[in-house]
Amino acid sequence: MSAITAEDLSVFVEQLKRLLADRSSEAEVRRLSETPEGYDPAVWKALADLGVTGLIIDEDHGGFGGDAVALELVMEEVGAALLCSPLLSSAILAPALLQALDDDAAKARLLPDLASGAKIATVAITGASAGWIEAHVAVDATAIGADWSLTGKAAFVTHAHIADVLLVVARAPDGVAVFEVDPKAAGVSLTNLPTFDHTLRMSDIDFAKVSARRLACNGSAWQAVEAMLDLALIALAGEQAGGSRRVLEMTVDYAKNRYQFGRAIGSFQAVKHMAADLLMDSESCTSAARHAAQCLASGSDEAPSAISLAAFACADAFSAITATSIQMHGGIAFTWAHPAHLYLRRARADAHLFGSSDFYRERYVQQLGG
Amino acid sequence: MTTQTLTDEALKAEVTAWLADHWKPKAGDQGAGFGLHPHRDFMAKVVEARWAVPTWPMEWYGRALSSAQAKIIEKAFAAVGAPGAGQDRSNLWANTAMAHATPAFKRTIVPALLRGEVGMCLLYSEPGAGSDLAAIRTRADHKGDHYVVNGQKVWTSGAAVADYGMLVARTDWDVPKHKGISFFFLPMKQPGIEVRPLRQITNEAHFNEVFITDAIVPADNMLGPLNNGWGVLQTALAYERSVMGDAARGPRSGQDNPKGDSALVELAREAGRLNDPVIRQEVAQVTAYKVLNRLNNARAKAELAQGNSSPIMSLGKLAMSRILHEEARLRSKLLGAGSLLEGPDHPRAEDANFLSLNAYFTSIGGGTDQIQRNIIGERVLGLPKEPEVDRDMAFRNVRSG
Numbered sequence: 001m002s003a004i005t006a007e008d009l010s011v012f013v014e015q016l017k018r019l020l021a022d023r024s025s026e027a028e029v030r031r032l033s034e035t036p037e038g039y040d041p042a043v044w045k046a047l048a049d050l051g052v053t054g055l056i057i058d059e060d061h062g063g064f065g066g067d068a069v070a071l072e073l074v075m076e077e078v079g080a081a082l083l084c085s086p087l088l089s090s091a092i093l094a095p096a097l098l099q100a101l102d103d104d105a106a107k108a109r110l111l112p113d114l115a116s117g118a119k120i121a122t123v124a125i126t127g128a129s130a131g132w133i134e135a136h137v138a139v140d141a142t143a144i145g146a147d148w149s150l151t152g153k154a155a156f157v158t159h160a161h162i163a164d165v166l167l168v169v170a171r172a173p174d175g176v177a178v179f180e181v182d183p184k185a186a187g188v189s190l191t192n193l194p195t196f197d198h199t200l201r202m203s204d205i206d207f208a209k210v211s212a213r214r215l216a217c218n219g220s221a222w223q224a225v226e227a228m229l230d231l232a233l234i235a236l237a238g239e240q241a242g243g244s245r246r247v248l249e250m251t252v253d254y255a256k257n258r259y260q261f262g263r264a265i266g267s268f269q270a271v272k273h274m275a276a277d278l279l280m281d282s283e284s285c286t287s288a289a290r291h292a293a294q295c296l297a298s299g300s301d302e303a304p305s306a307i308s309l310a311a312f313a314c315a316d317a318f319s320a321i322t323a324t325s326i327q328m329h330g331g332i333a334f335t336w337a338h339p340a341h342l343y344l345r346r347a348r349a350d351a352h353l354f355g356s357s358d359f360y361r362e363r364y365v366q367q368l369g370g
Numbered sequence: 371m372t373t374q375t376l377t378d379e380a381l382k383a384e385v386t387a388w389l390a391d392h393w394k395p396k397a398g399d400q401g402a403g404f405g406l407h408p409h410r411d412f413m414a415k416v417v418e419a420r421w422a423v424p425t426w427p428m429e430w431y432g433r434a435l436s437s438a439q440a441k442i443i444e445k446a447f448a449a450v451g452a453p454g455a456g457q458d459r460s461n462l463w464a465n466t467a468m469a470h471a472t473p474a475f476k477r478t479i480v481p482a483l484l485r486g487e488v489g490m491c492l493l494y495s496e497p498g499a500g501s502d503l504a505a506i507r508t509r510a511d512h513k514g515d516h517y518v519v520n521g522q523k524v525w526t527s528g529a530a531v532a533d534y535g536m537l538v539a540r541t542d543w544d545v546p547k548h549k550g551i552s553f554f555f556l557p558m559k560q561p562g563i564e565v566r567p568l569r570q571i572t573n574e575a576h577f578n579e580v581f582i583t584d585a586i587v588p589a590d591n592m593l594g595p596l597n598n599g600w601g602v603l604q605t606a607l608a609y610e611r612s613v614m615g616d617a618a619r620g621p622r623s624g625q626d627n628p629k630g631d632s633a634l635v636e637l638a639r640e641a642g643r644l645n646d647p648v649i650r651q652e653v654a655q656v657t658a659y660k661v662l663n664r665l666n667n668a669r670a671k672a673e674l675a676q677g678n679s680s681p682i683m684s685l686g687k688l689a690m691s692r693i694l695h696e697e698a699r700l701r702s703k704l705l706g707a708g709s710l711l712e713g714p715d716h717p718r719a720e721d722a723n724f725l726s727l728n729a730y731f732t733s734i735g736g737g738t739d740q741i742q743r744n745i746i747g748e749r750v751l752g753l754p755k756e757p758e759v760d761r762d763m764a765f766r767n768v769r770s771g
Contacts (some may be wrong), residue, residue, distance in 0.1 A: 252751045267754040269740070272747035279746060280689060283682050287665035305631075313658055361654035362647070368657065370635040370644055 003058075003065030013073050015050055020081035026339050032084040033198035033342075037162055039085045048117025053091045056231070058099065061111035068234050072293035075238030076286075079350075080246035082342055084199045086120050086159035088235065088353075093158070094121035096231045097167055100224035101178060103216040110165060110180075121165035124154030124205055125225065132229065132354045134222045139170035139207055141179060141214070148172070148179060148214050150187075150207040158353070160203040161192050168212065169225055176222045179212035186210070197349035199342070229354055230307050234296060236350045237289035237310040240318035243350075244282040247343050251275065251325040258330075265330075274328055278321050285317035305367040311360035315351035322347040378442055381435075385446040388419055393452040407486025409453050414485045416454035421447070422484045423458040430468070431484060432458070454486075462609040463490045466536065470553070470593035470602045479534075479555065491532035492610075493523040493556060493580060494603070498770050501741050503538075504547045504600060505760075505770065508582060510539035510554065512589070517541075519556060519585045525735070529565040529578040532558045536606060537587070538599050543766040545597070550765055553599035553606075555591040562586065571727045611736070619731075622724050623717035631657055634700065641704040641718075649704070656696045663689040681750045687732070688742045694729035702726055 004012070023043045032040055047053055056071055057063025066074075071092070078087060095114050098107055113119035127138025139152035150170050160166065166181040166188075181188065187210040190203045217224055252275055255266030265271050292310035295303040322344040326333040333340035351357060376384070392415055407413050416422050417431050424440045426432025435443075440458065447455035457464055464483040467476055482488045499505040508521025519539055529535065534555045542550030556563075562585030567575040594602040621627050628636035634653045638644045644653075666689065670682035701722035702709040711719045733739045747753040760768040 252753065255753060263757065264754045266747070266751075267756055269744060269747075269756060272751075272753050273740065273743040275751055275753060276688070276743035276746040279681065279751060280685050283666055283669075283685060284662040287669045287682075288662060290669070291665045309658055309661060312654070313662060358651060361651050361658075364654045364658070365635060365650045368632045368635045368654075370632075370638065370650060370653065 004067075004070050009066075009070050009073065012051065012070075013077060016052060016074060016077050019046055019050060020077055020083060024081040024083045026082075026342075029082045029084055029199060029342065038159075038199070038201040039162070044085060044117055047085065047087070048115075052087065053117040054115030055091060056099075057095045057111050057115040061107055062115035063095070063111065067297040068231060068293040069290075069297045071231065072234050072238035072241075072289055075235045076242030076245075076289075079239030079242035079244075079346070082199055082243070082339075082346055086122070086162060086201075088232070089122035089159040089163070090114055090117075090120045092232055092235050093123040093228055094165070094167055096228040097123055097178060097224060098215075100227040101215050101221070102218045106180060106213075106215050113164075119164040120159065120162050121167060122157055122159045122163045123228070124157045124160070124166055124168045125229075126155055127153055128155045128204075130156055131359065134176060134225075137169050137171050137176055139168055141170040141172040141177060141212065143173070148212045150179060150181065150210045150212045152207055154205045154207070156193075156353070157203050157205050159201050160190055160205055161201050166205070167215075168207070169221070170212075172214070175220070176225070177217065178215045178221050178224065180215055181207075181210055181212045195349070197345040199346060200349045230296060230303070232354055233307050233311045234289065234293050236353065237285075237292055237314040240314040240347070240350050241282075241286040241289040243343055243346060244285045244314075244318050244321045247321050247325050247340070248275075248278050248282045250339070251278070251328050254329055254332075271328060274324055278324055281317040281320055285314045285321075288313040288317075305364060308360045308364040308367060311355070312357035312364070315347075315357045315360075318347040319344075319351050376439075378439065381439055382442050382446060385421060385443050388421070389446060389450050389452055392419075393450055395451060407453070410486050412452070413454045414487075416452075417481060417484045421455050423461075423464070424455075425458045426468070431481065457484055462606065463534075463536065465609050466593065466602070466606045467555070469605050471555070472590050472592070475555070475590050488533040489528060489531045491526050491528045491535045491558065491580075493526060493535040493537040493582075495525045496522055497524055501738055503603075504551065505768070506538055506540055506551065507770070508537070508539045509543075510537075510541050510552060510587065512541070515589050517554070517587050517589060517592075519554075519562070519582050519587055521582050523580040523582065524568065524577070526565075526578045526580050527576055529558065529580050530567075534558060535580070538603055540765065541599075542597050544764045546762050547760060547765045547768060548600045550597055551599040551603070552596055553593045553602040554587045555593065556582075556585065556587045557591075560585055571730070572724055619728060620725075621721035623714070623720040625717035625721070627721065631661060633657075634697070637701060637718075638704055641706075641708075643704050652700050652703070656693070656700050659689070659693045659696055663693060684742075684746050684750050687736065688739055688746070691729070691733035691739050691742075694725065694732050698722060698725035698729050 023046060032038060051064050052074060054063035055066040055074060059065045095111060098111060110121065114121055126132045126136045129136040139150050139154055142149045150168060154168060160183065163183050166183050168179045168181050169176060170179055187208040189206045193202045193204060195202055252266065255271055255275060256264050258265045266275065288310040292306040295306040326340045326344060329338065329340055332338050393412065420431055420433050421443055423431055424433045424435040424443050425437055427434055444456040461483060464480055467479050467483060471479060494503060496506050496508060498507060508519065508523065510517040510519045521539065535558050537554045537556040538551050539554065540550050541552040562583045564581040566579045568577045568579050569575050570577065634657050638649055638653050643649045666682045667686060670680040673680040705719055705722055709719050709722050712723055713720060748755055
């Protein structure tokens with residue numbers, strides 16, 4: 001259950017909307033996309049002051065105790081504004097994983113600084129096979145006395161380039177476990193990756209006998225990772241829903257105002273019918289994202305399948321909407337200066353982080369009993 | 371009568387007690403249809419007891435109740451499977467007559483409609499007026515106290531048993547197409563009406579062609595003012611859409627079909643195709659279309675309940691059309707060459723093939739998917755209409771073919 005009331009949440013979302021309109025304009029998104037850091041620390045501070053960085057962190061650790069419903073709604077705004085920030089890594093992945101583990105000391109040590117935005121954390125999950133599944137974990141952990149040593153490779157790690165803390169999923173002799181690593185520790189080498197979505201930052205990380213602290217977990221640590229991924233998929237679904245609606249709005253607006261053959265191009269059925277189909281996609285995307293969030297927040301048995309459904313339906317909808325948007329705009333959207341491609345790039349990132357649509361369709365069939 | 375001040379509990383008690391006294395279902399009874407109502411005697415009692423149209427005024431068989439209280443009555447009827455309640459919401463014919471019939475005609479037709487004593491049909495579409503309904507060429511010519519009707523209508527369910535057809539006919543040929551149409555309750559049982567069943571692609575005949583030759587309709591049966599039939603039609607269509615819901619039919623073989631979200635998984639398993647990764651992807655995708663439509667409808671309902679209009683309502687028909695076509699395609703694919711067969715010995719093929727063809731009932735009937743996309747584009751997204759070359763032209767000069 002969320003510690004935030006519905007009324008507080010809607011006020012909160014309104015404030016966020018204003019902040020993003022002000023601080024995440026298209027010009028700012030383009031400016032930050034070209035910086036090495038890829039985000040604005042002043043905006044990060046503003047997001048922290050508003051409570052976004054601590055949204056899902058429990059109140060005992062300086063957060064707001066927001067649930068999946070709150071997160072999904074916030075991410076709709078983030079997606080609409082194409083916000084450049086390490087929100088996904090530091091305010092969603094890392095705290096979700098810490099809260100799914102059972103290491104009270106680690107929570108006390110890390111969560112307050114993540115909630116306040118003072119520190120940035122990320123999670124290294126998959127190896128180069130990039131399936132975000134247990135079999136693709138490619139870092140091995142060896143015990144050296146009471147300490148642990150990590151060796152191996154993690155791929156597609158988001159925002160590692162600015163992280164103060166790395167949480168690394170690695171394979172210990174007794175199974176997968178989560179380790180806390182200082183990114184400046186000896187043996188950690190980051191290769192920052194050029195990304196198709198310029199608003200995103202990712203790195204490959206090579207671990208060579210890196211000293212690490214194992215985080216306590218009573219049950220299966222991979223189940224904790226899956227709980228984190230569930231929340232991350234809902235966050236992405238929210239981002240996809242918000243992005244979809246914004247792109248549709250932008251495209252319909254253009255179709256009303258662009259004249260060819262003496263009439264608005266939106267009056268041509270060839271264009272109008274594309275718009276109608278996009279409305280279906282965008283509304284279905286919003287429904288799927290919100291339903292998954294509600295299921296997870298209420299602890300419904302339906303949550304796993306609702307999350308799978310949202311994972312592929314929202315990814316495919318945002319991809320289709322951003323792609324069709326470019327076609328509907330015509331030549332203007334083939335230019336760098338037009339924002340349509342920025343959304344297409346974000347849609348590509350969102351569709352592949354944490355597993356493909358095909359992967360989640362397969363998981364959905366399994367959840368339906370197939 | 372003090373019904374208006376009844377509490378919800380008292381109302382519920384009253385309707386429940388009344389039903390216990392009067393509703394005696396018989397085996398083999400059928401639900402409501404286009405023809406005469408199978409429970410006419412009971413329906414008359416429902417009207418007399420003022421349960422049929424509780425939100426209507428007292429002088430019109432109602433109780434002047436709120437919609438919320440009317441729901442209590444509908445629920446009580448639904449709980450025992452009794453017909454006749456909720457007609458203020460669902461009786462297309464009675465609502466249209468209430469809104470537009472002359473006072474004298476209203477007096478006779480409305481109670482008869484509520485009691486299910488008269489069979490009704492729709493005389494809208496014509497061979498030359500499908501998507502472009504305002505292009506109708508059936509004519510009604512004024513002769514003293516009546517009109518003489520000539521023309522041809524199509525896609526008419528229940529025409530053979532109907533007492534009246536709700537007819538749109540052209541009464542002025544020298545004005546633009548929307549402005550010369552009038553709306554009538556045409557008596558169907560007269561020599562000038564010939565009904566021919568229309569064989570469909572499913573090899574069934576649920577519809578008819580209606581040939582009208584010098585048929586007579588009293589002037590008093592006109593609904594709304596002369597040449598204002600297009601406006602009346604909009605009211606009638608709105609009622610029709612609100613009650614049409616999901617008119618699509620399921621499989622017809624009679625063999626049990628798996629139900630619920632796992633239905634396609636089960637069919638794939640039965641067909642021995644569940645280990646095919648391509649099939650698994652398609653099973654997930656088609657199931658997703660169904661679930662997403664359900665989620666969209668639930669969200670639209672919640673938004674409407676909060677007083678917000680929702681763009682989703684208009685998407686339902688288009689969504690259902692995709693679901694039906696996609697499910698039919700996948701079910702045929704699961705059967706492979708088995709879908710070459712039909713008939714009672716091949717129930718899965720019979721169902722898949724029937725669904726493949728009957729899906730067009732939804733994607734063409736009641737406005738094609740393409741017209742539906744126009745409506746969504748124009749009314750929901752606010753895109754401009756296509757220029758209409760015949761909009762301001764005297765209908766006499768409009769090209770047809």
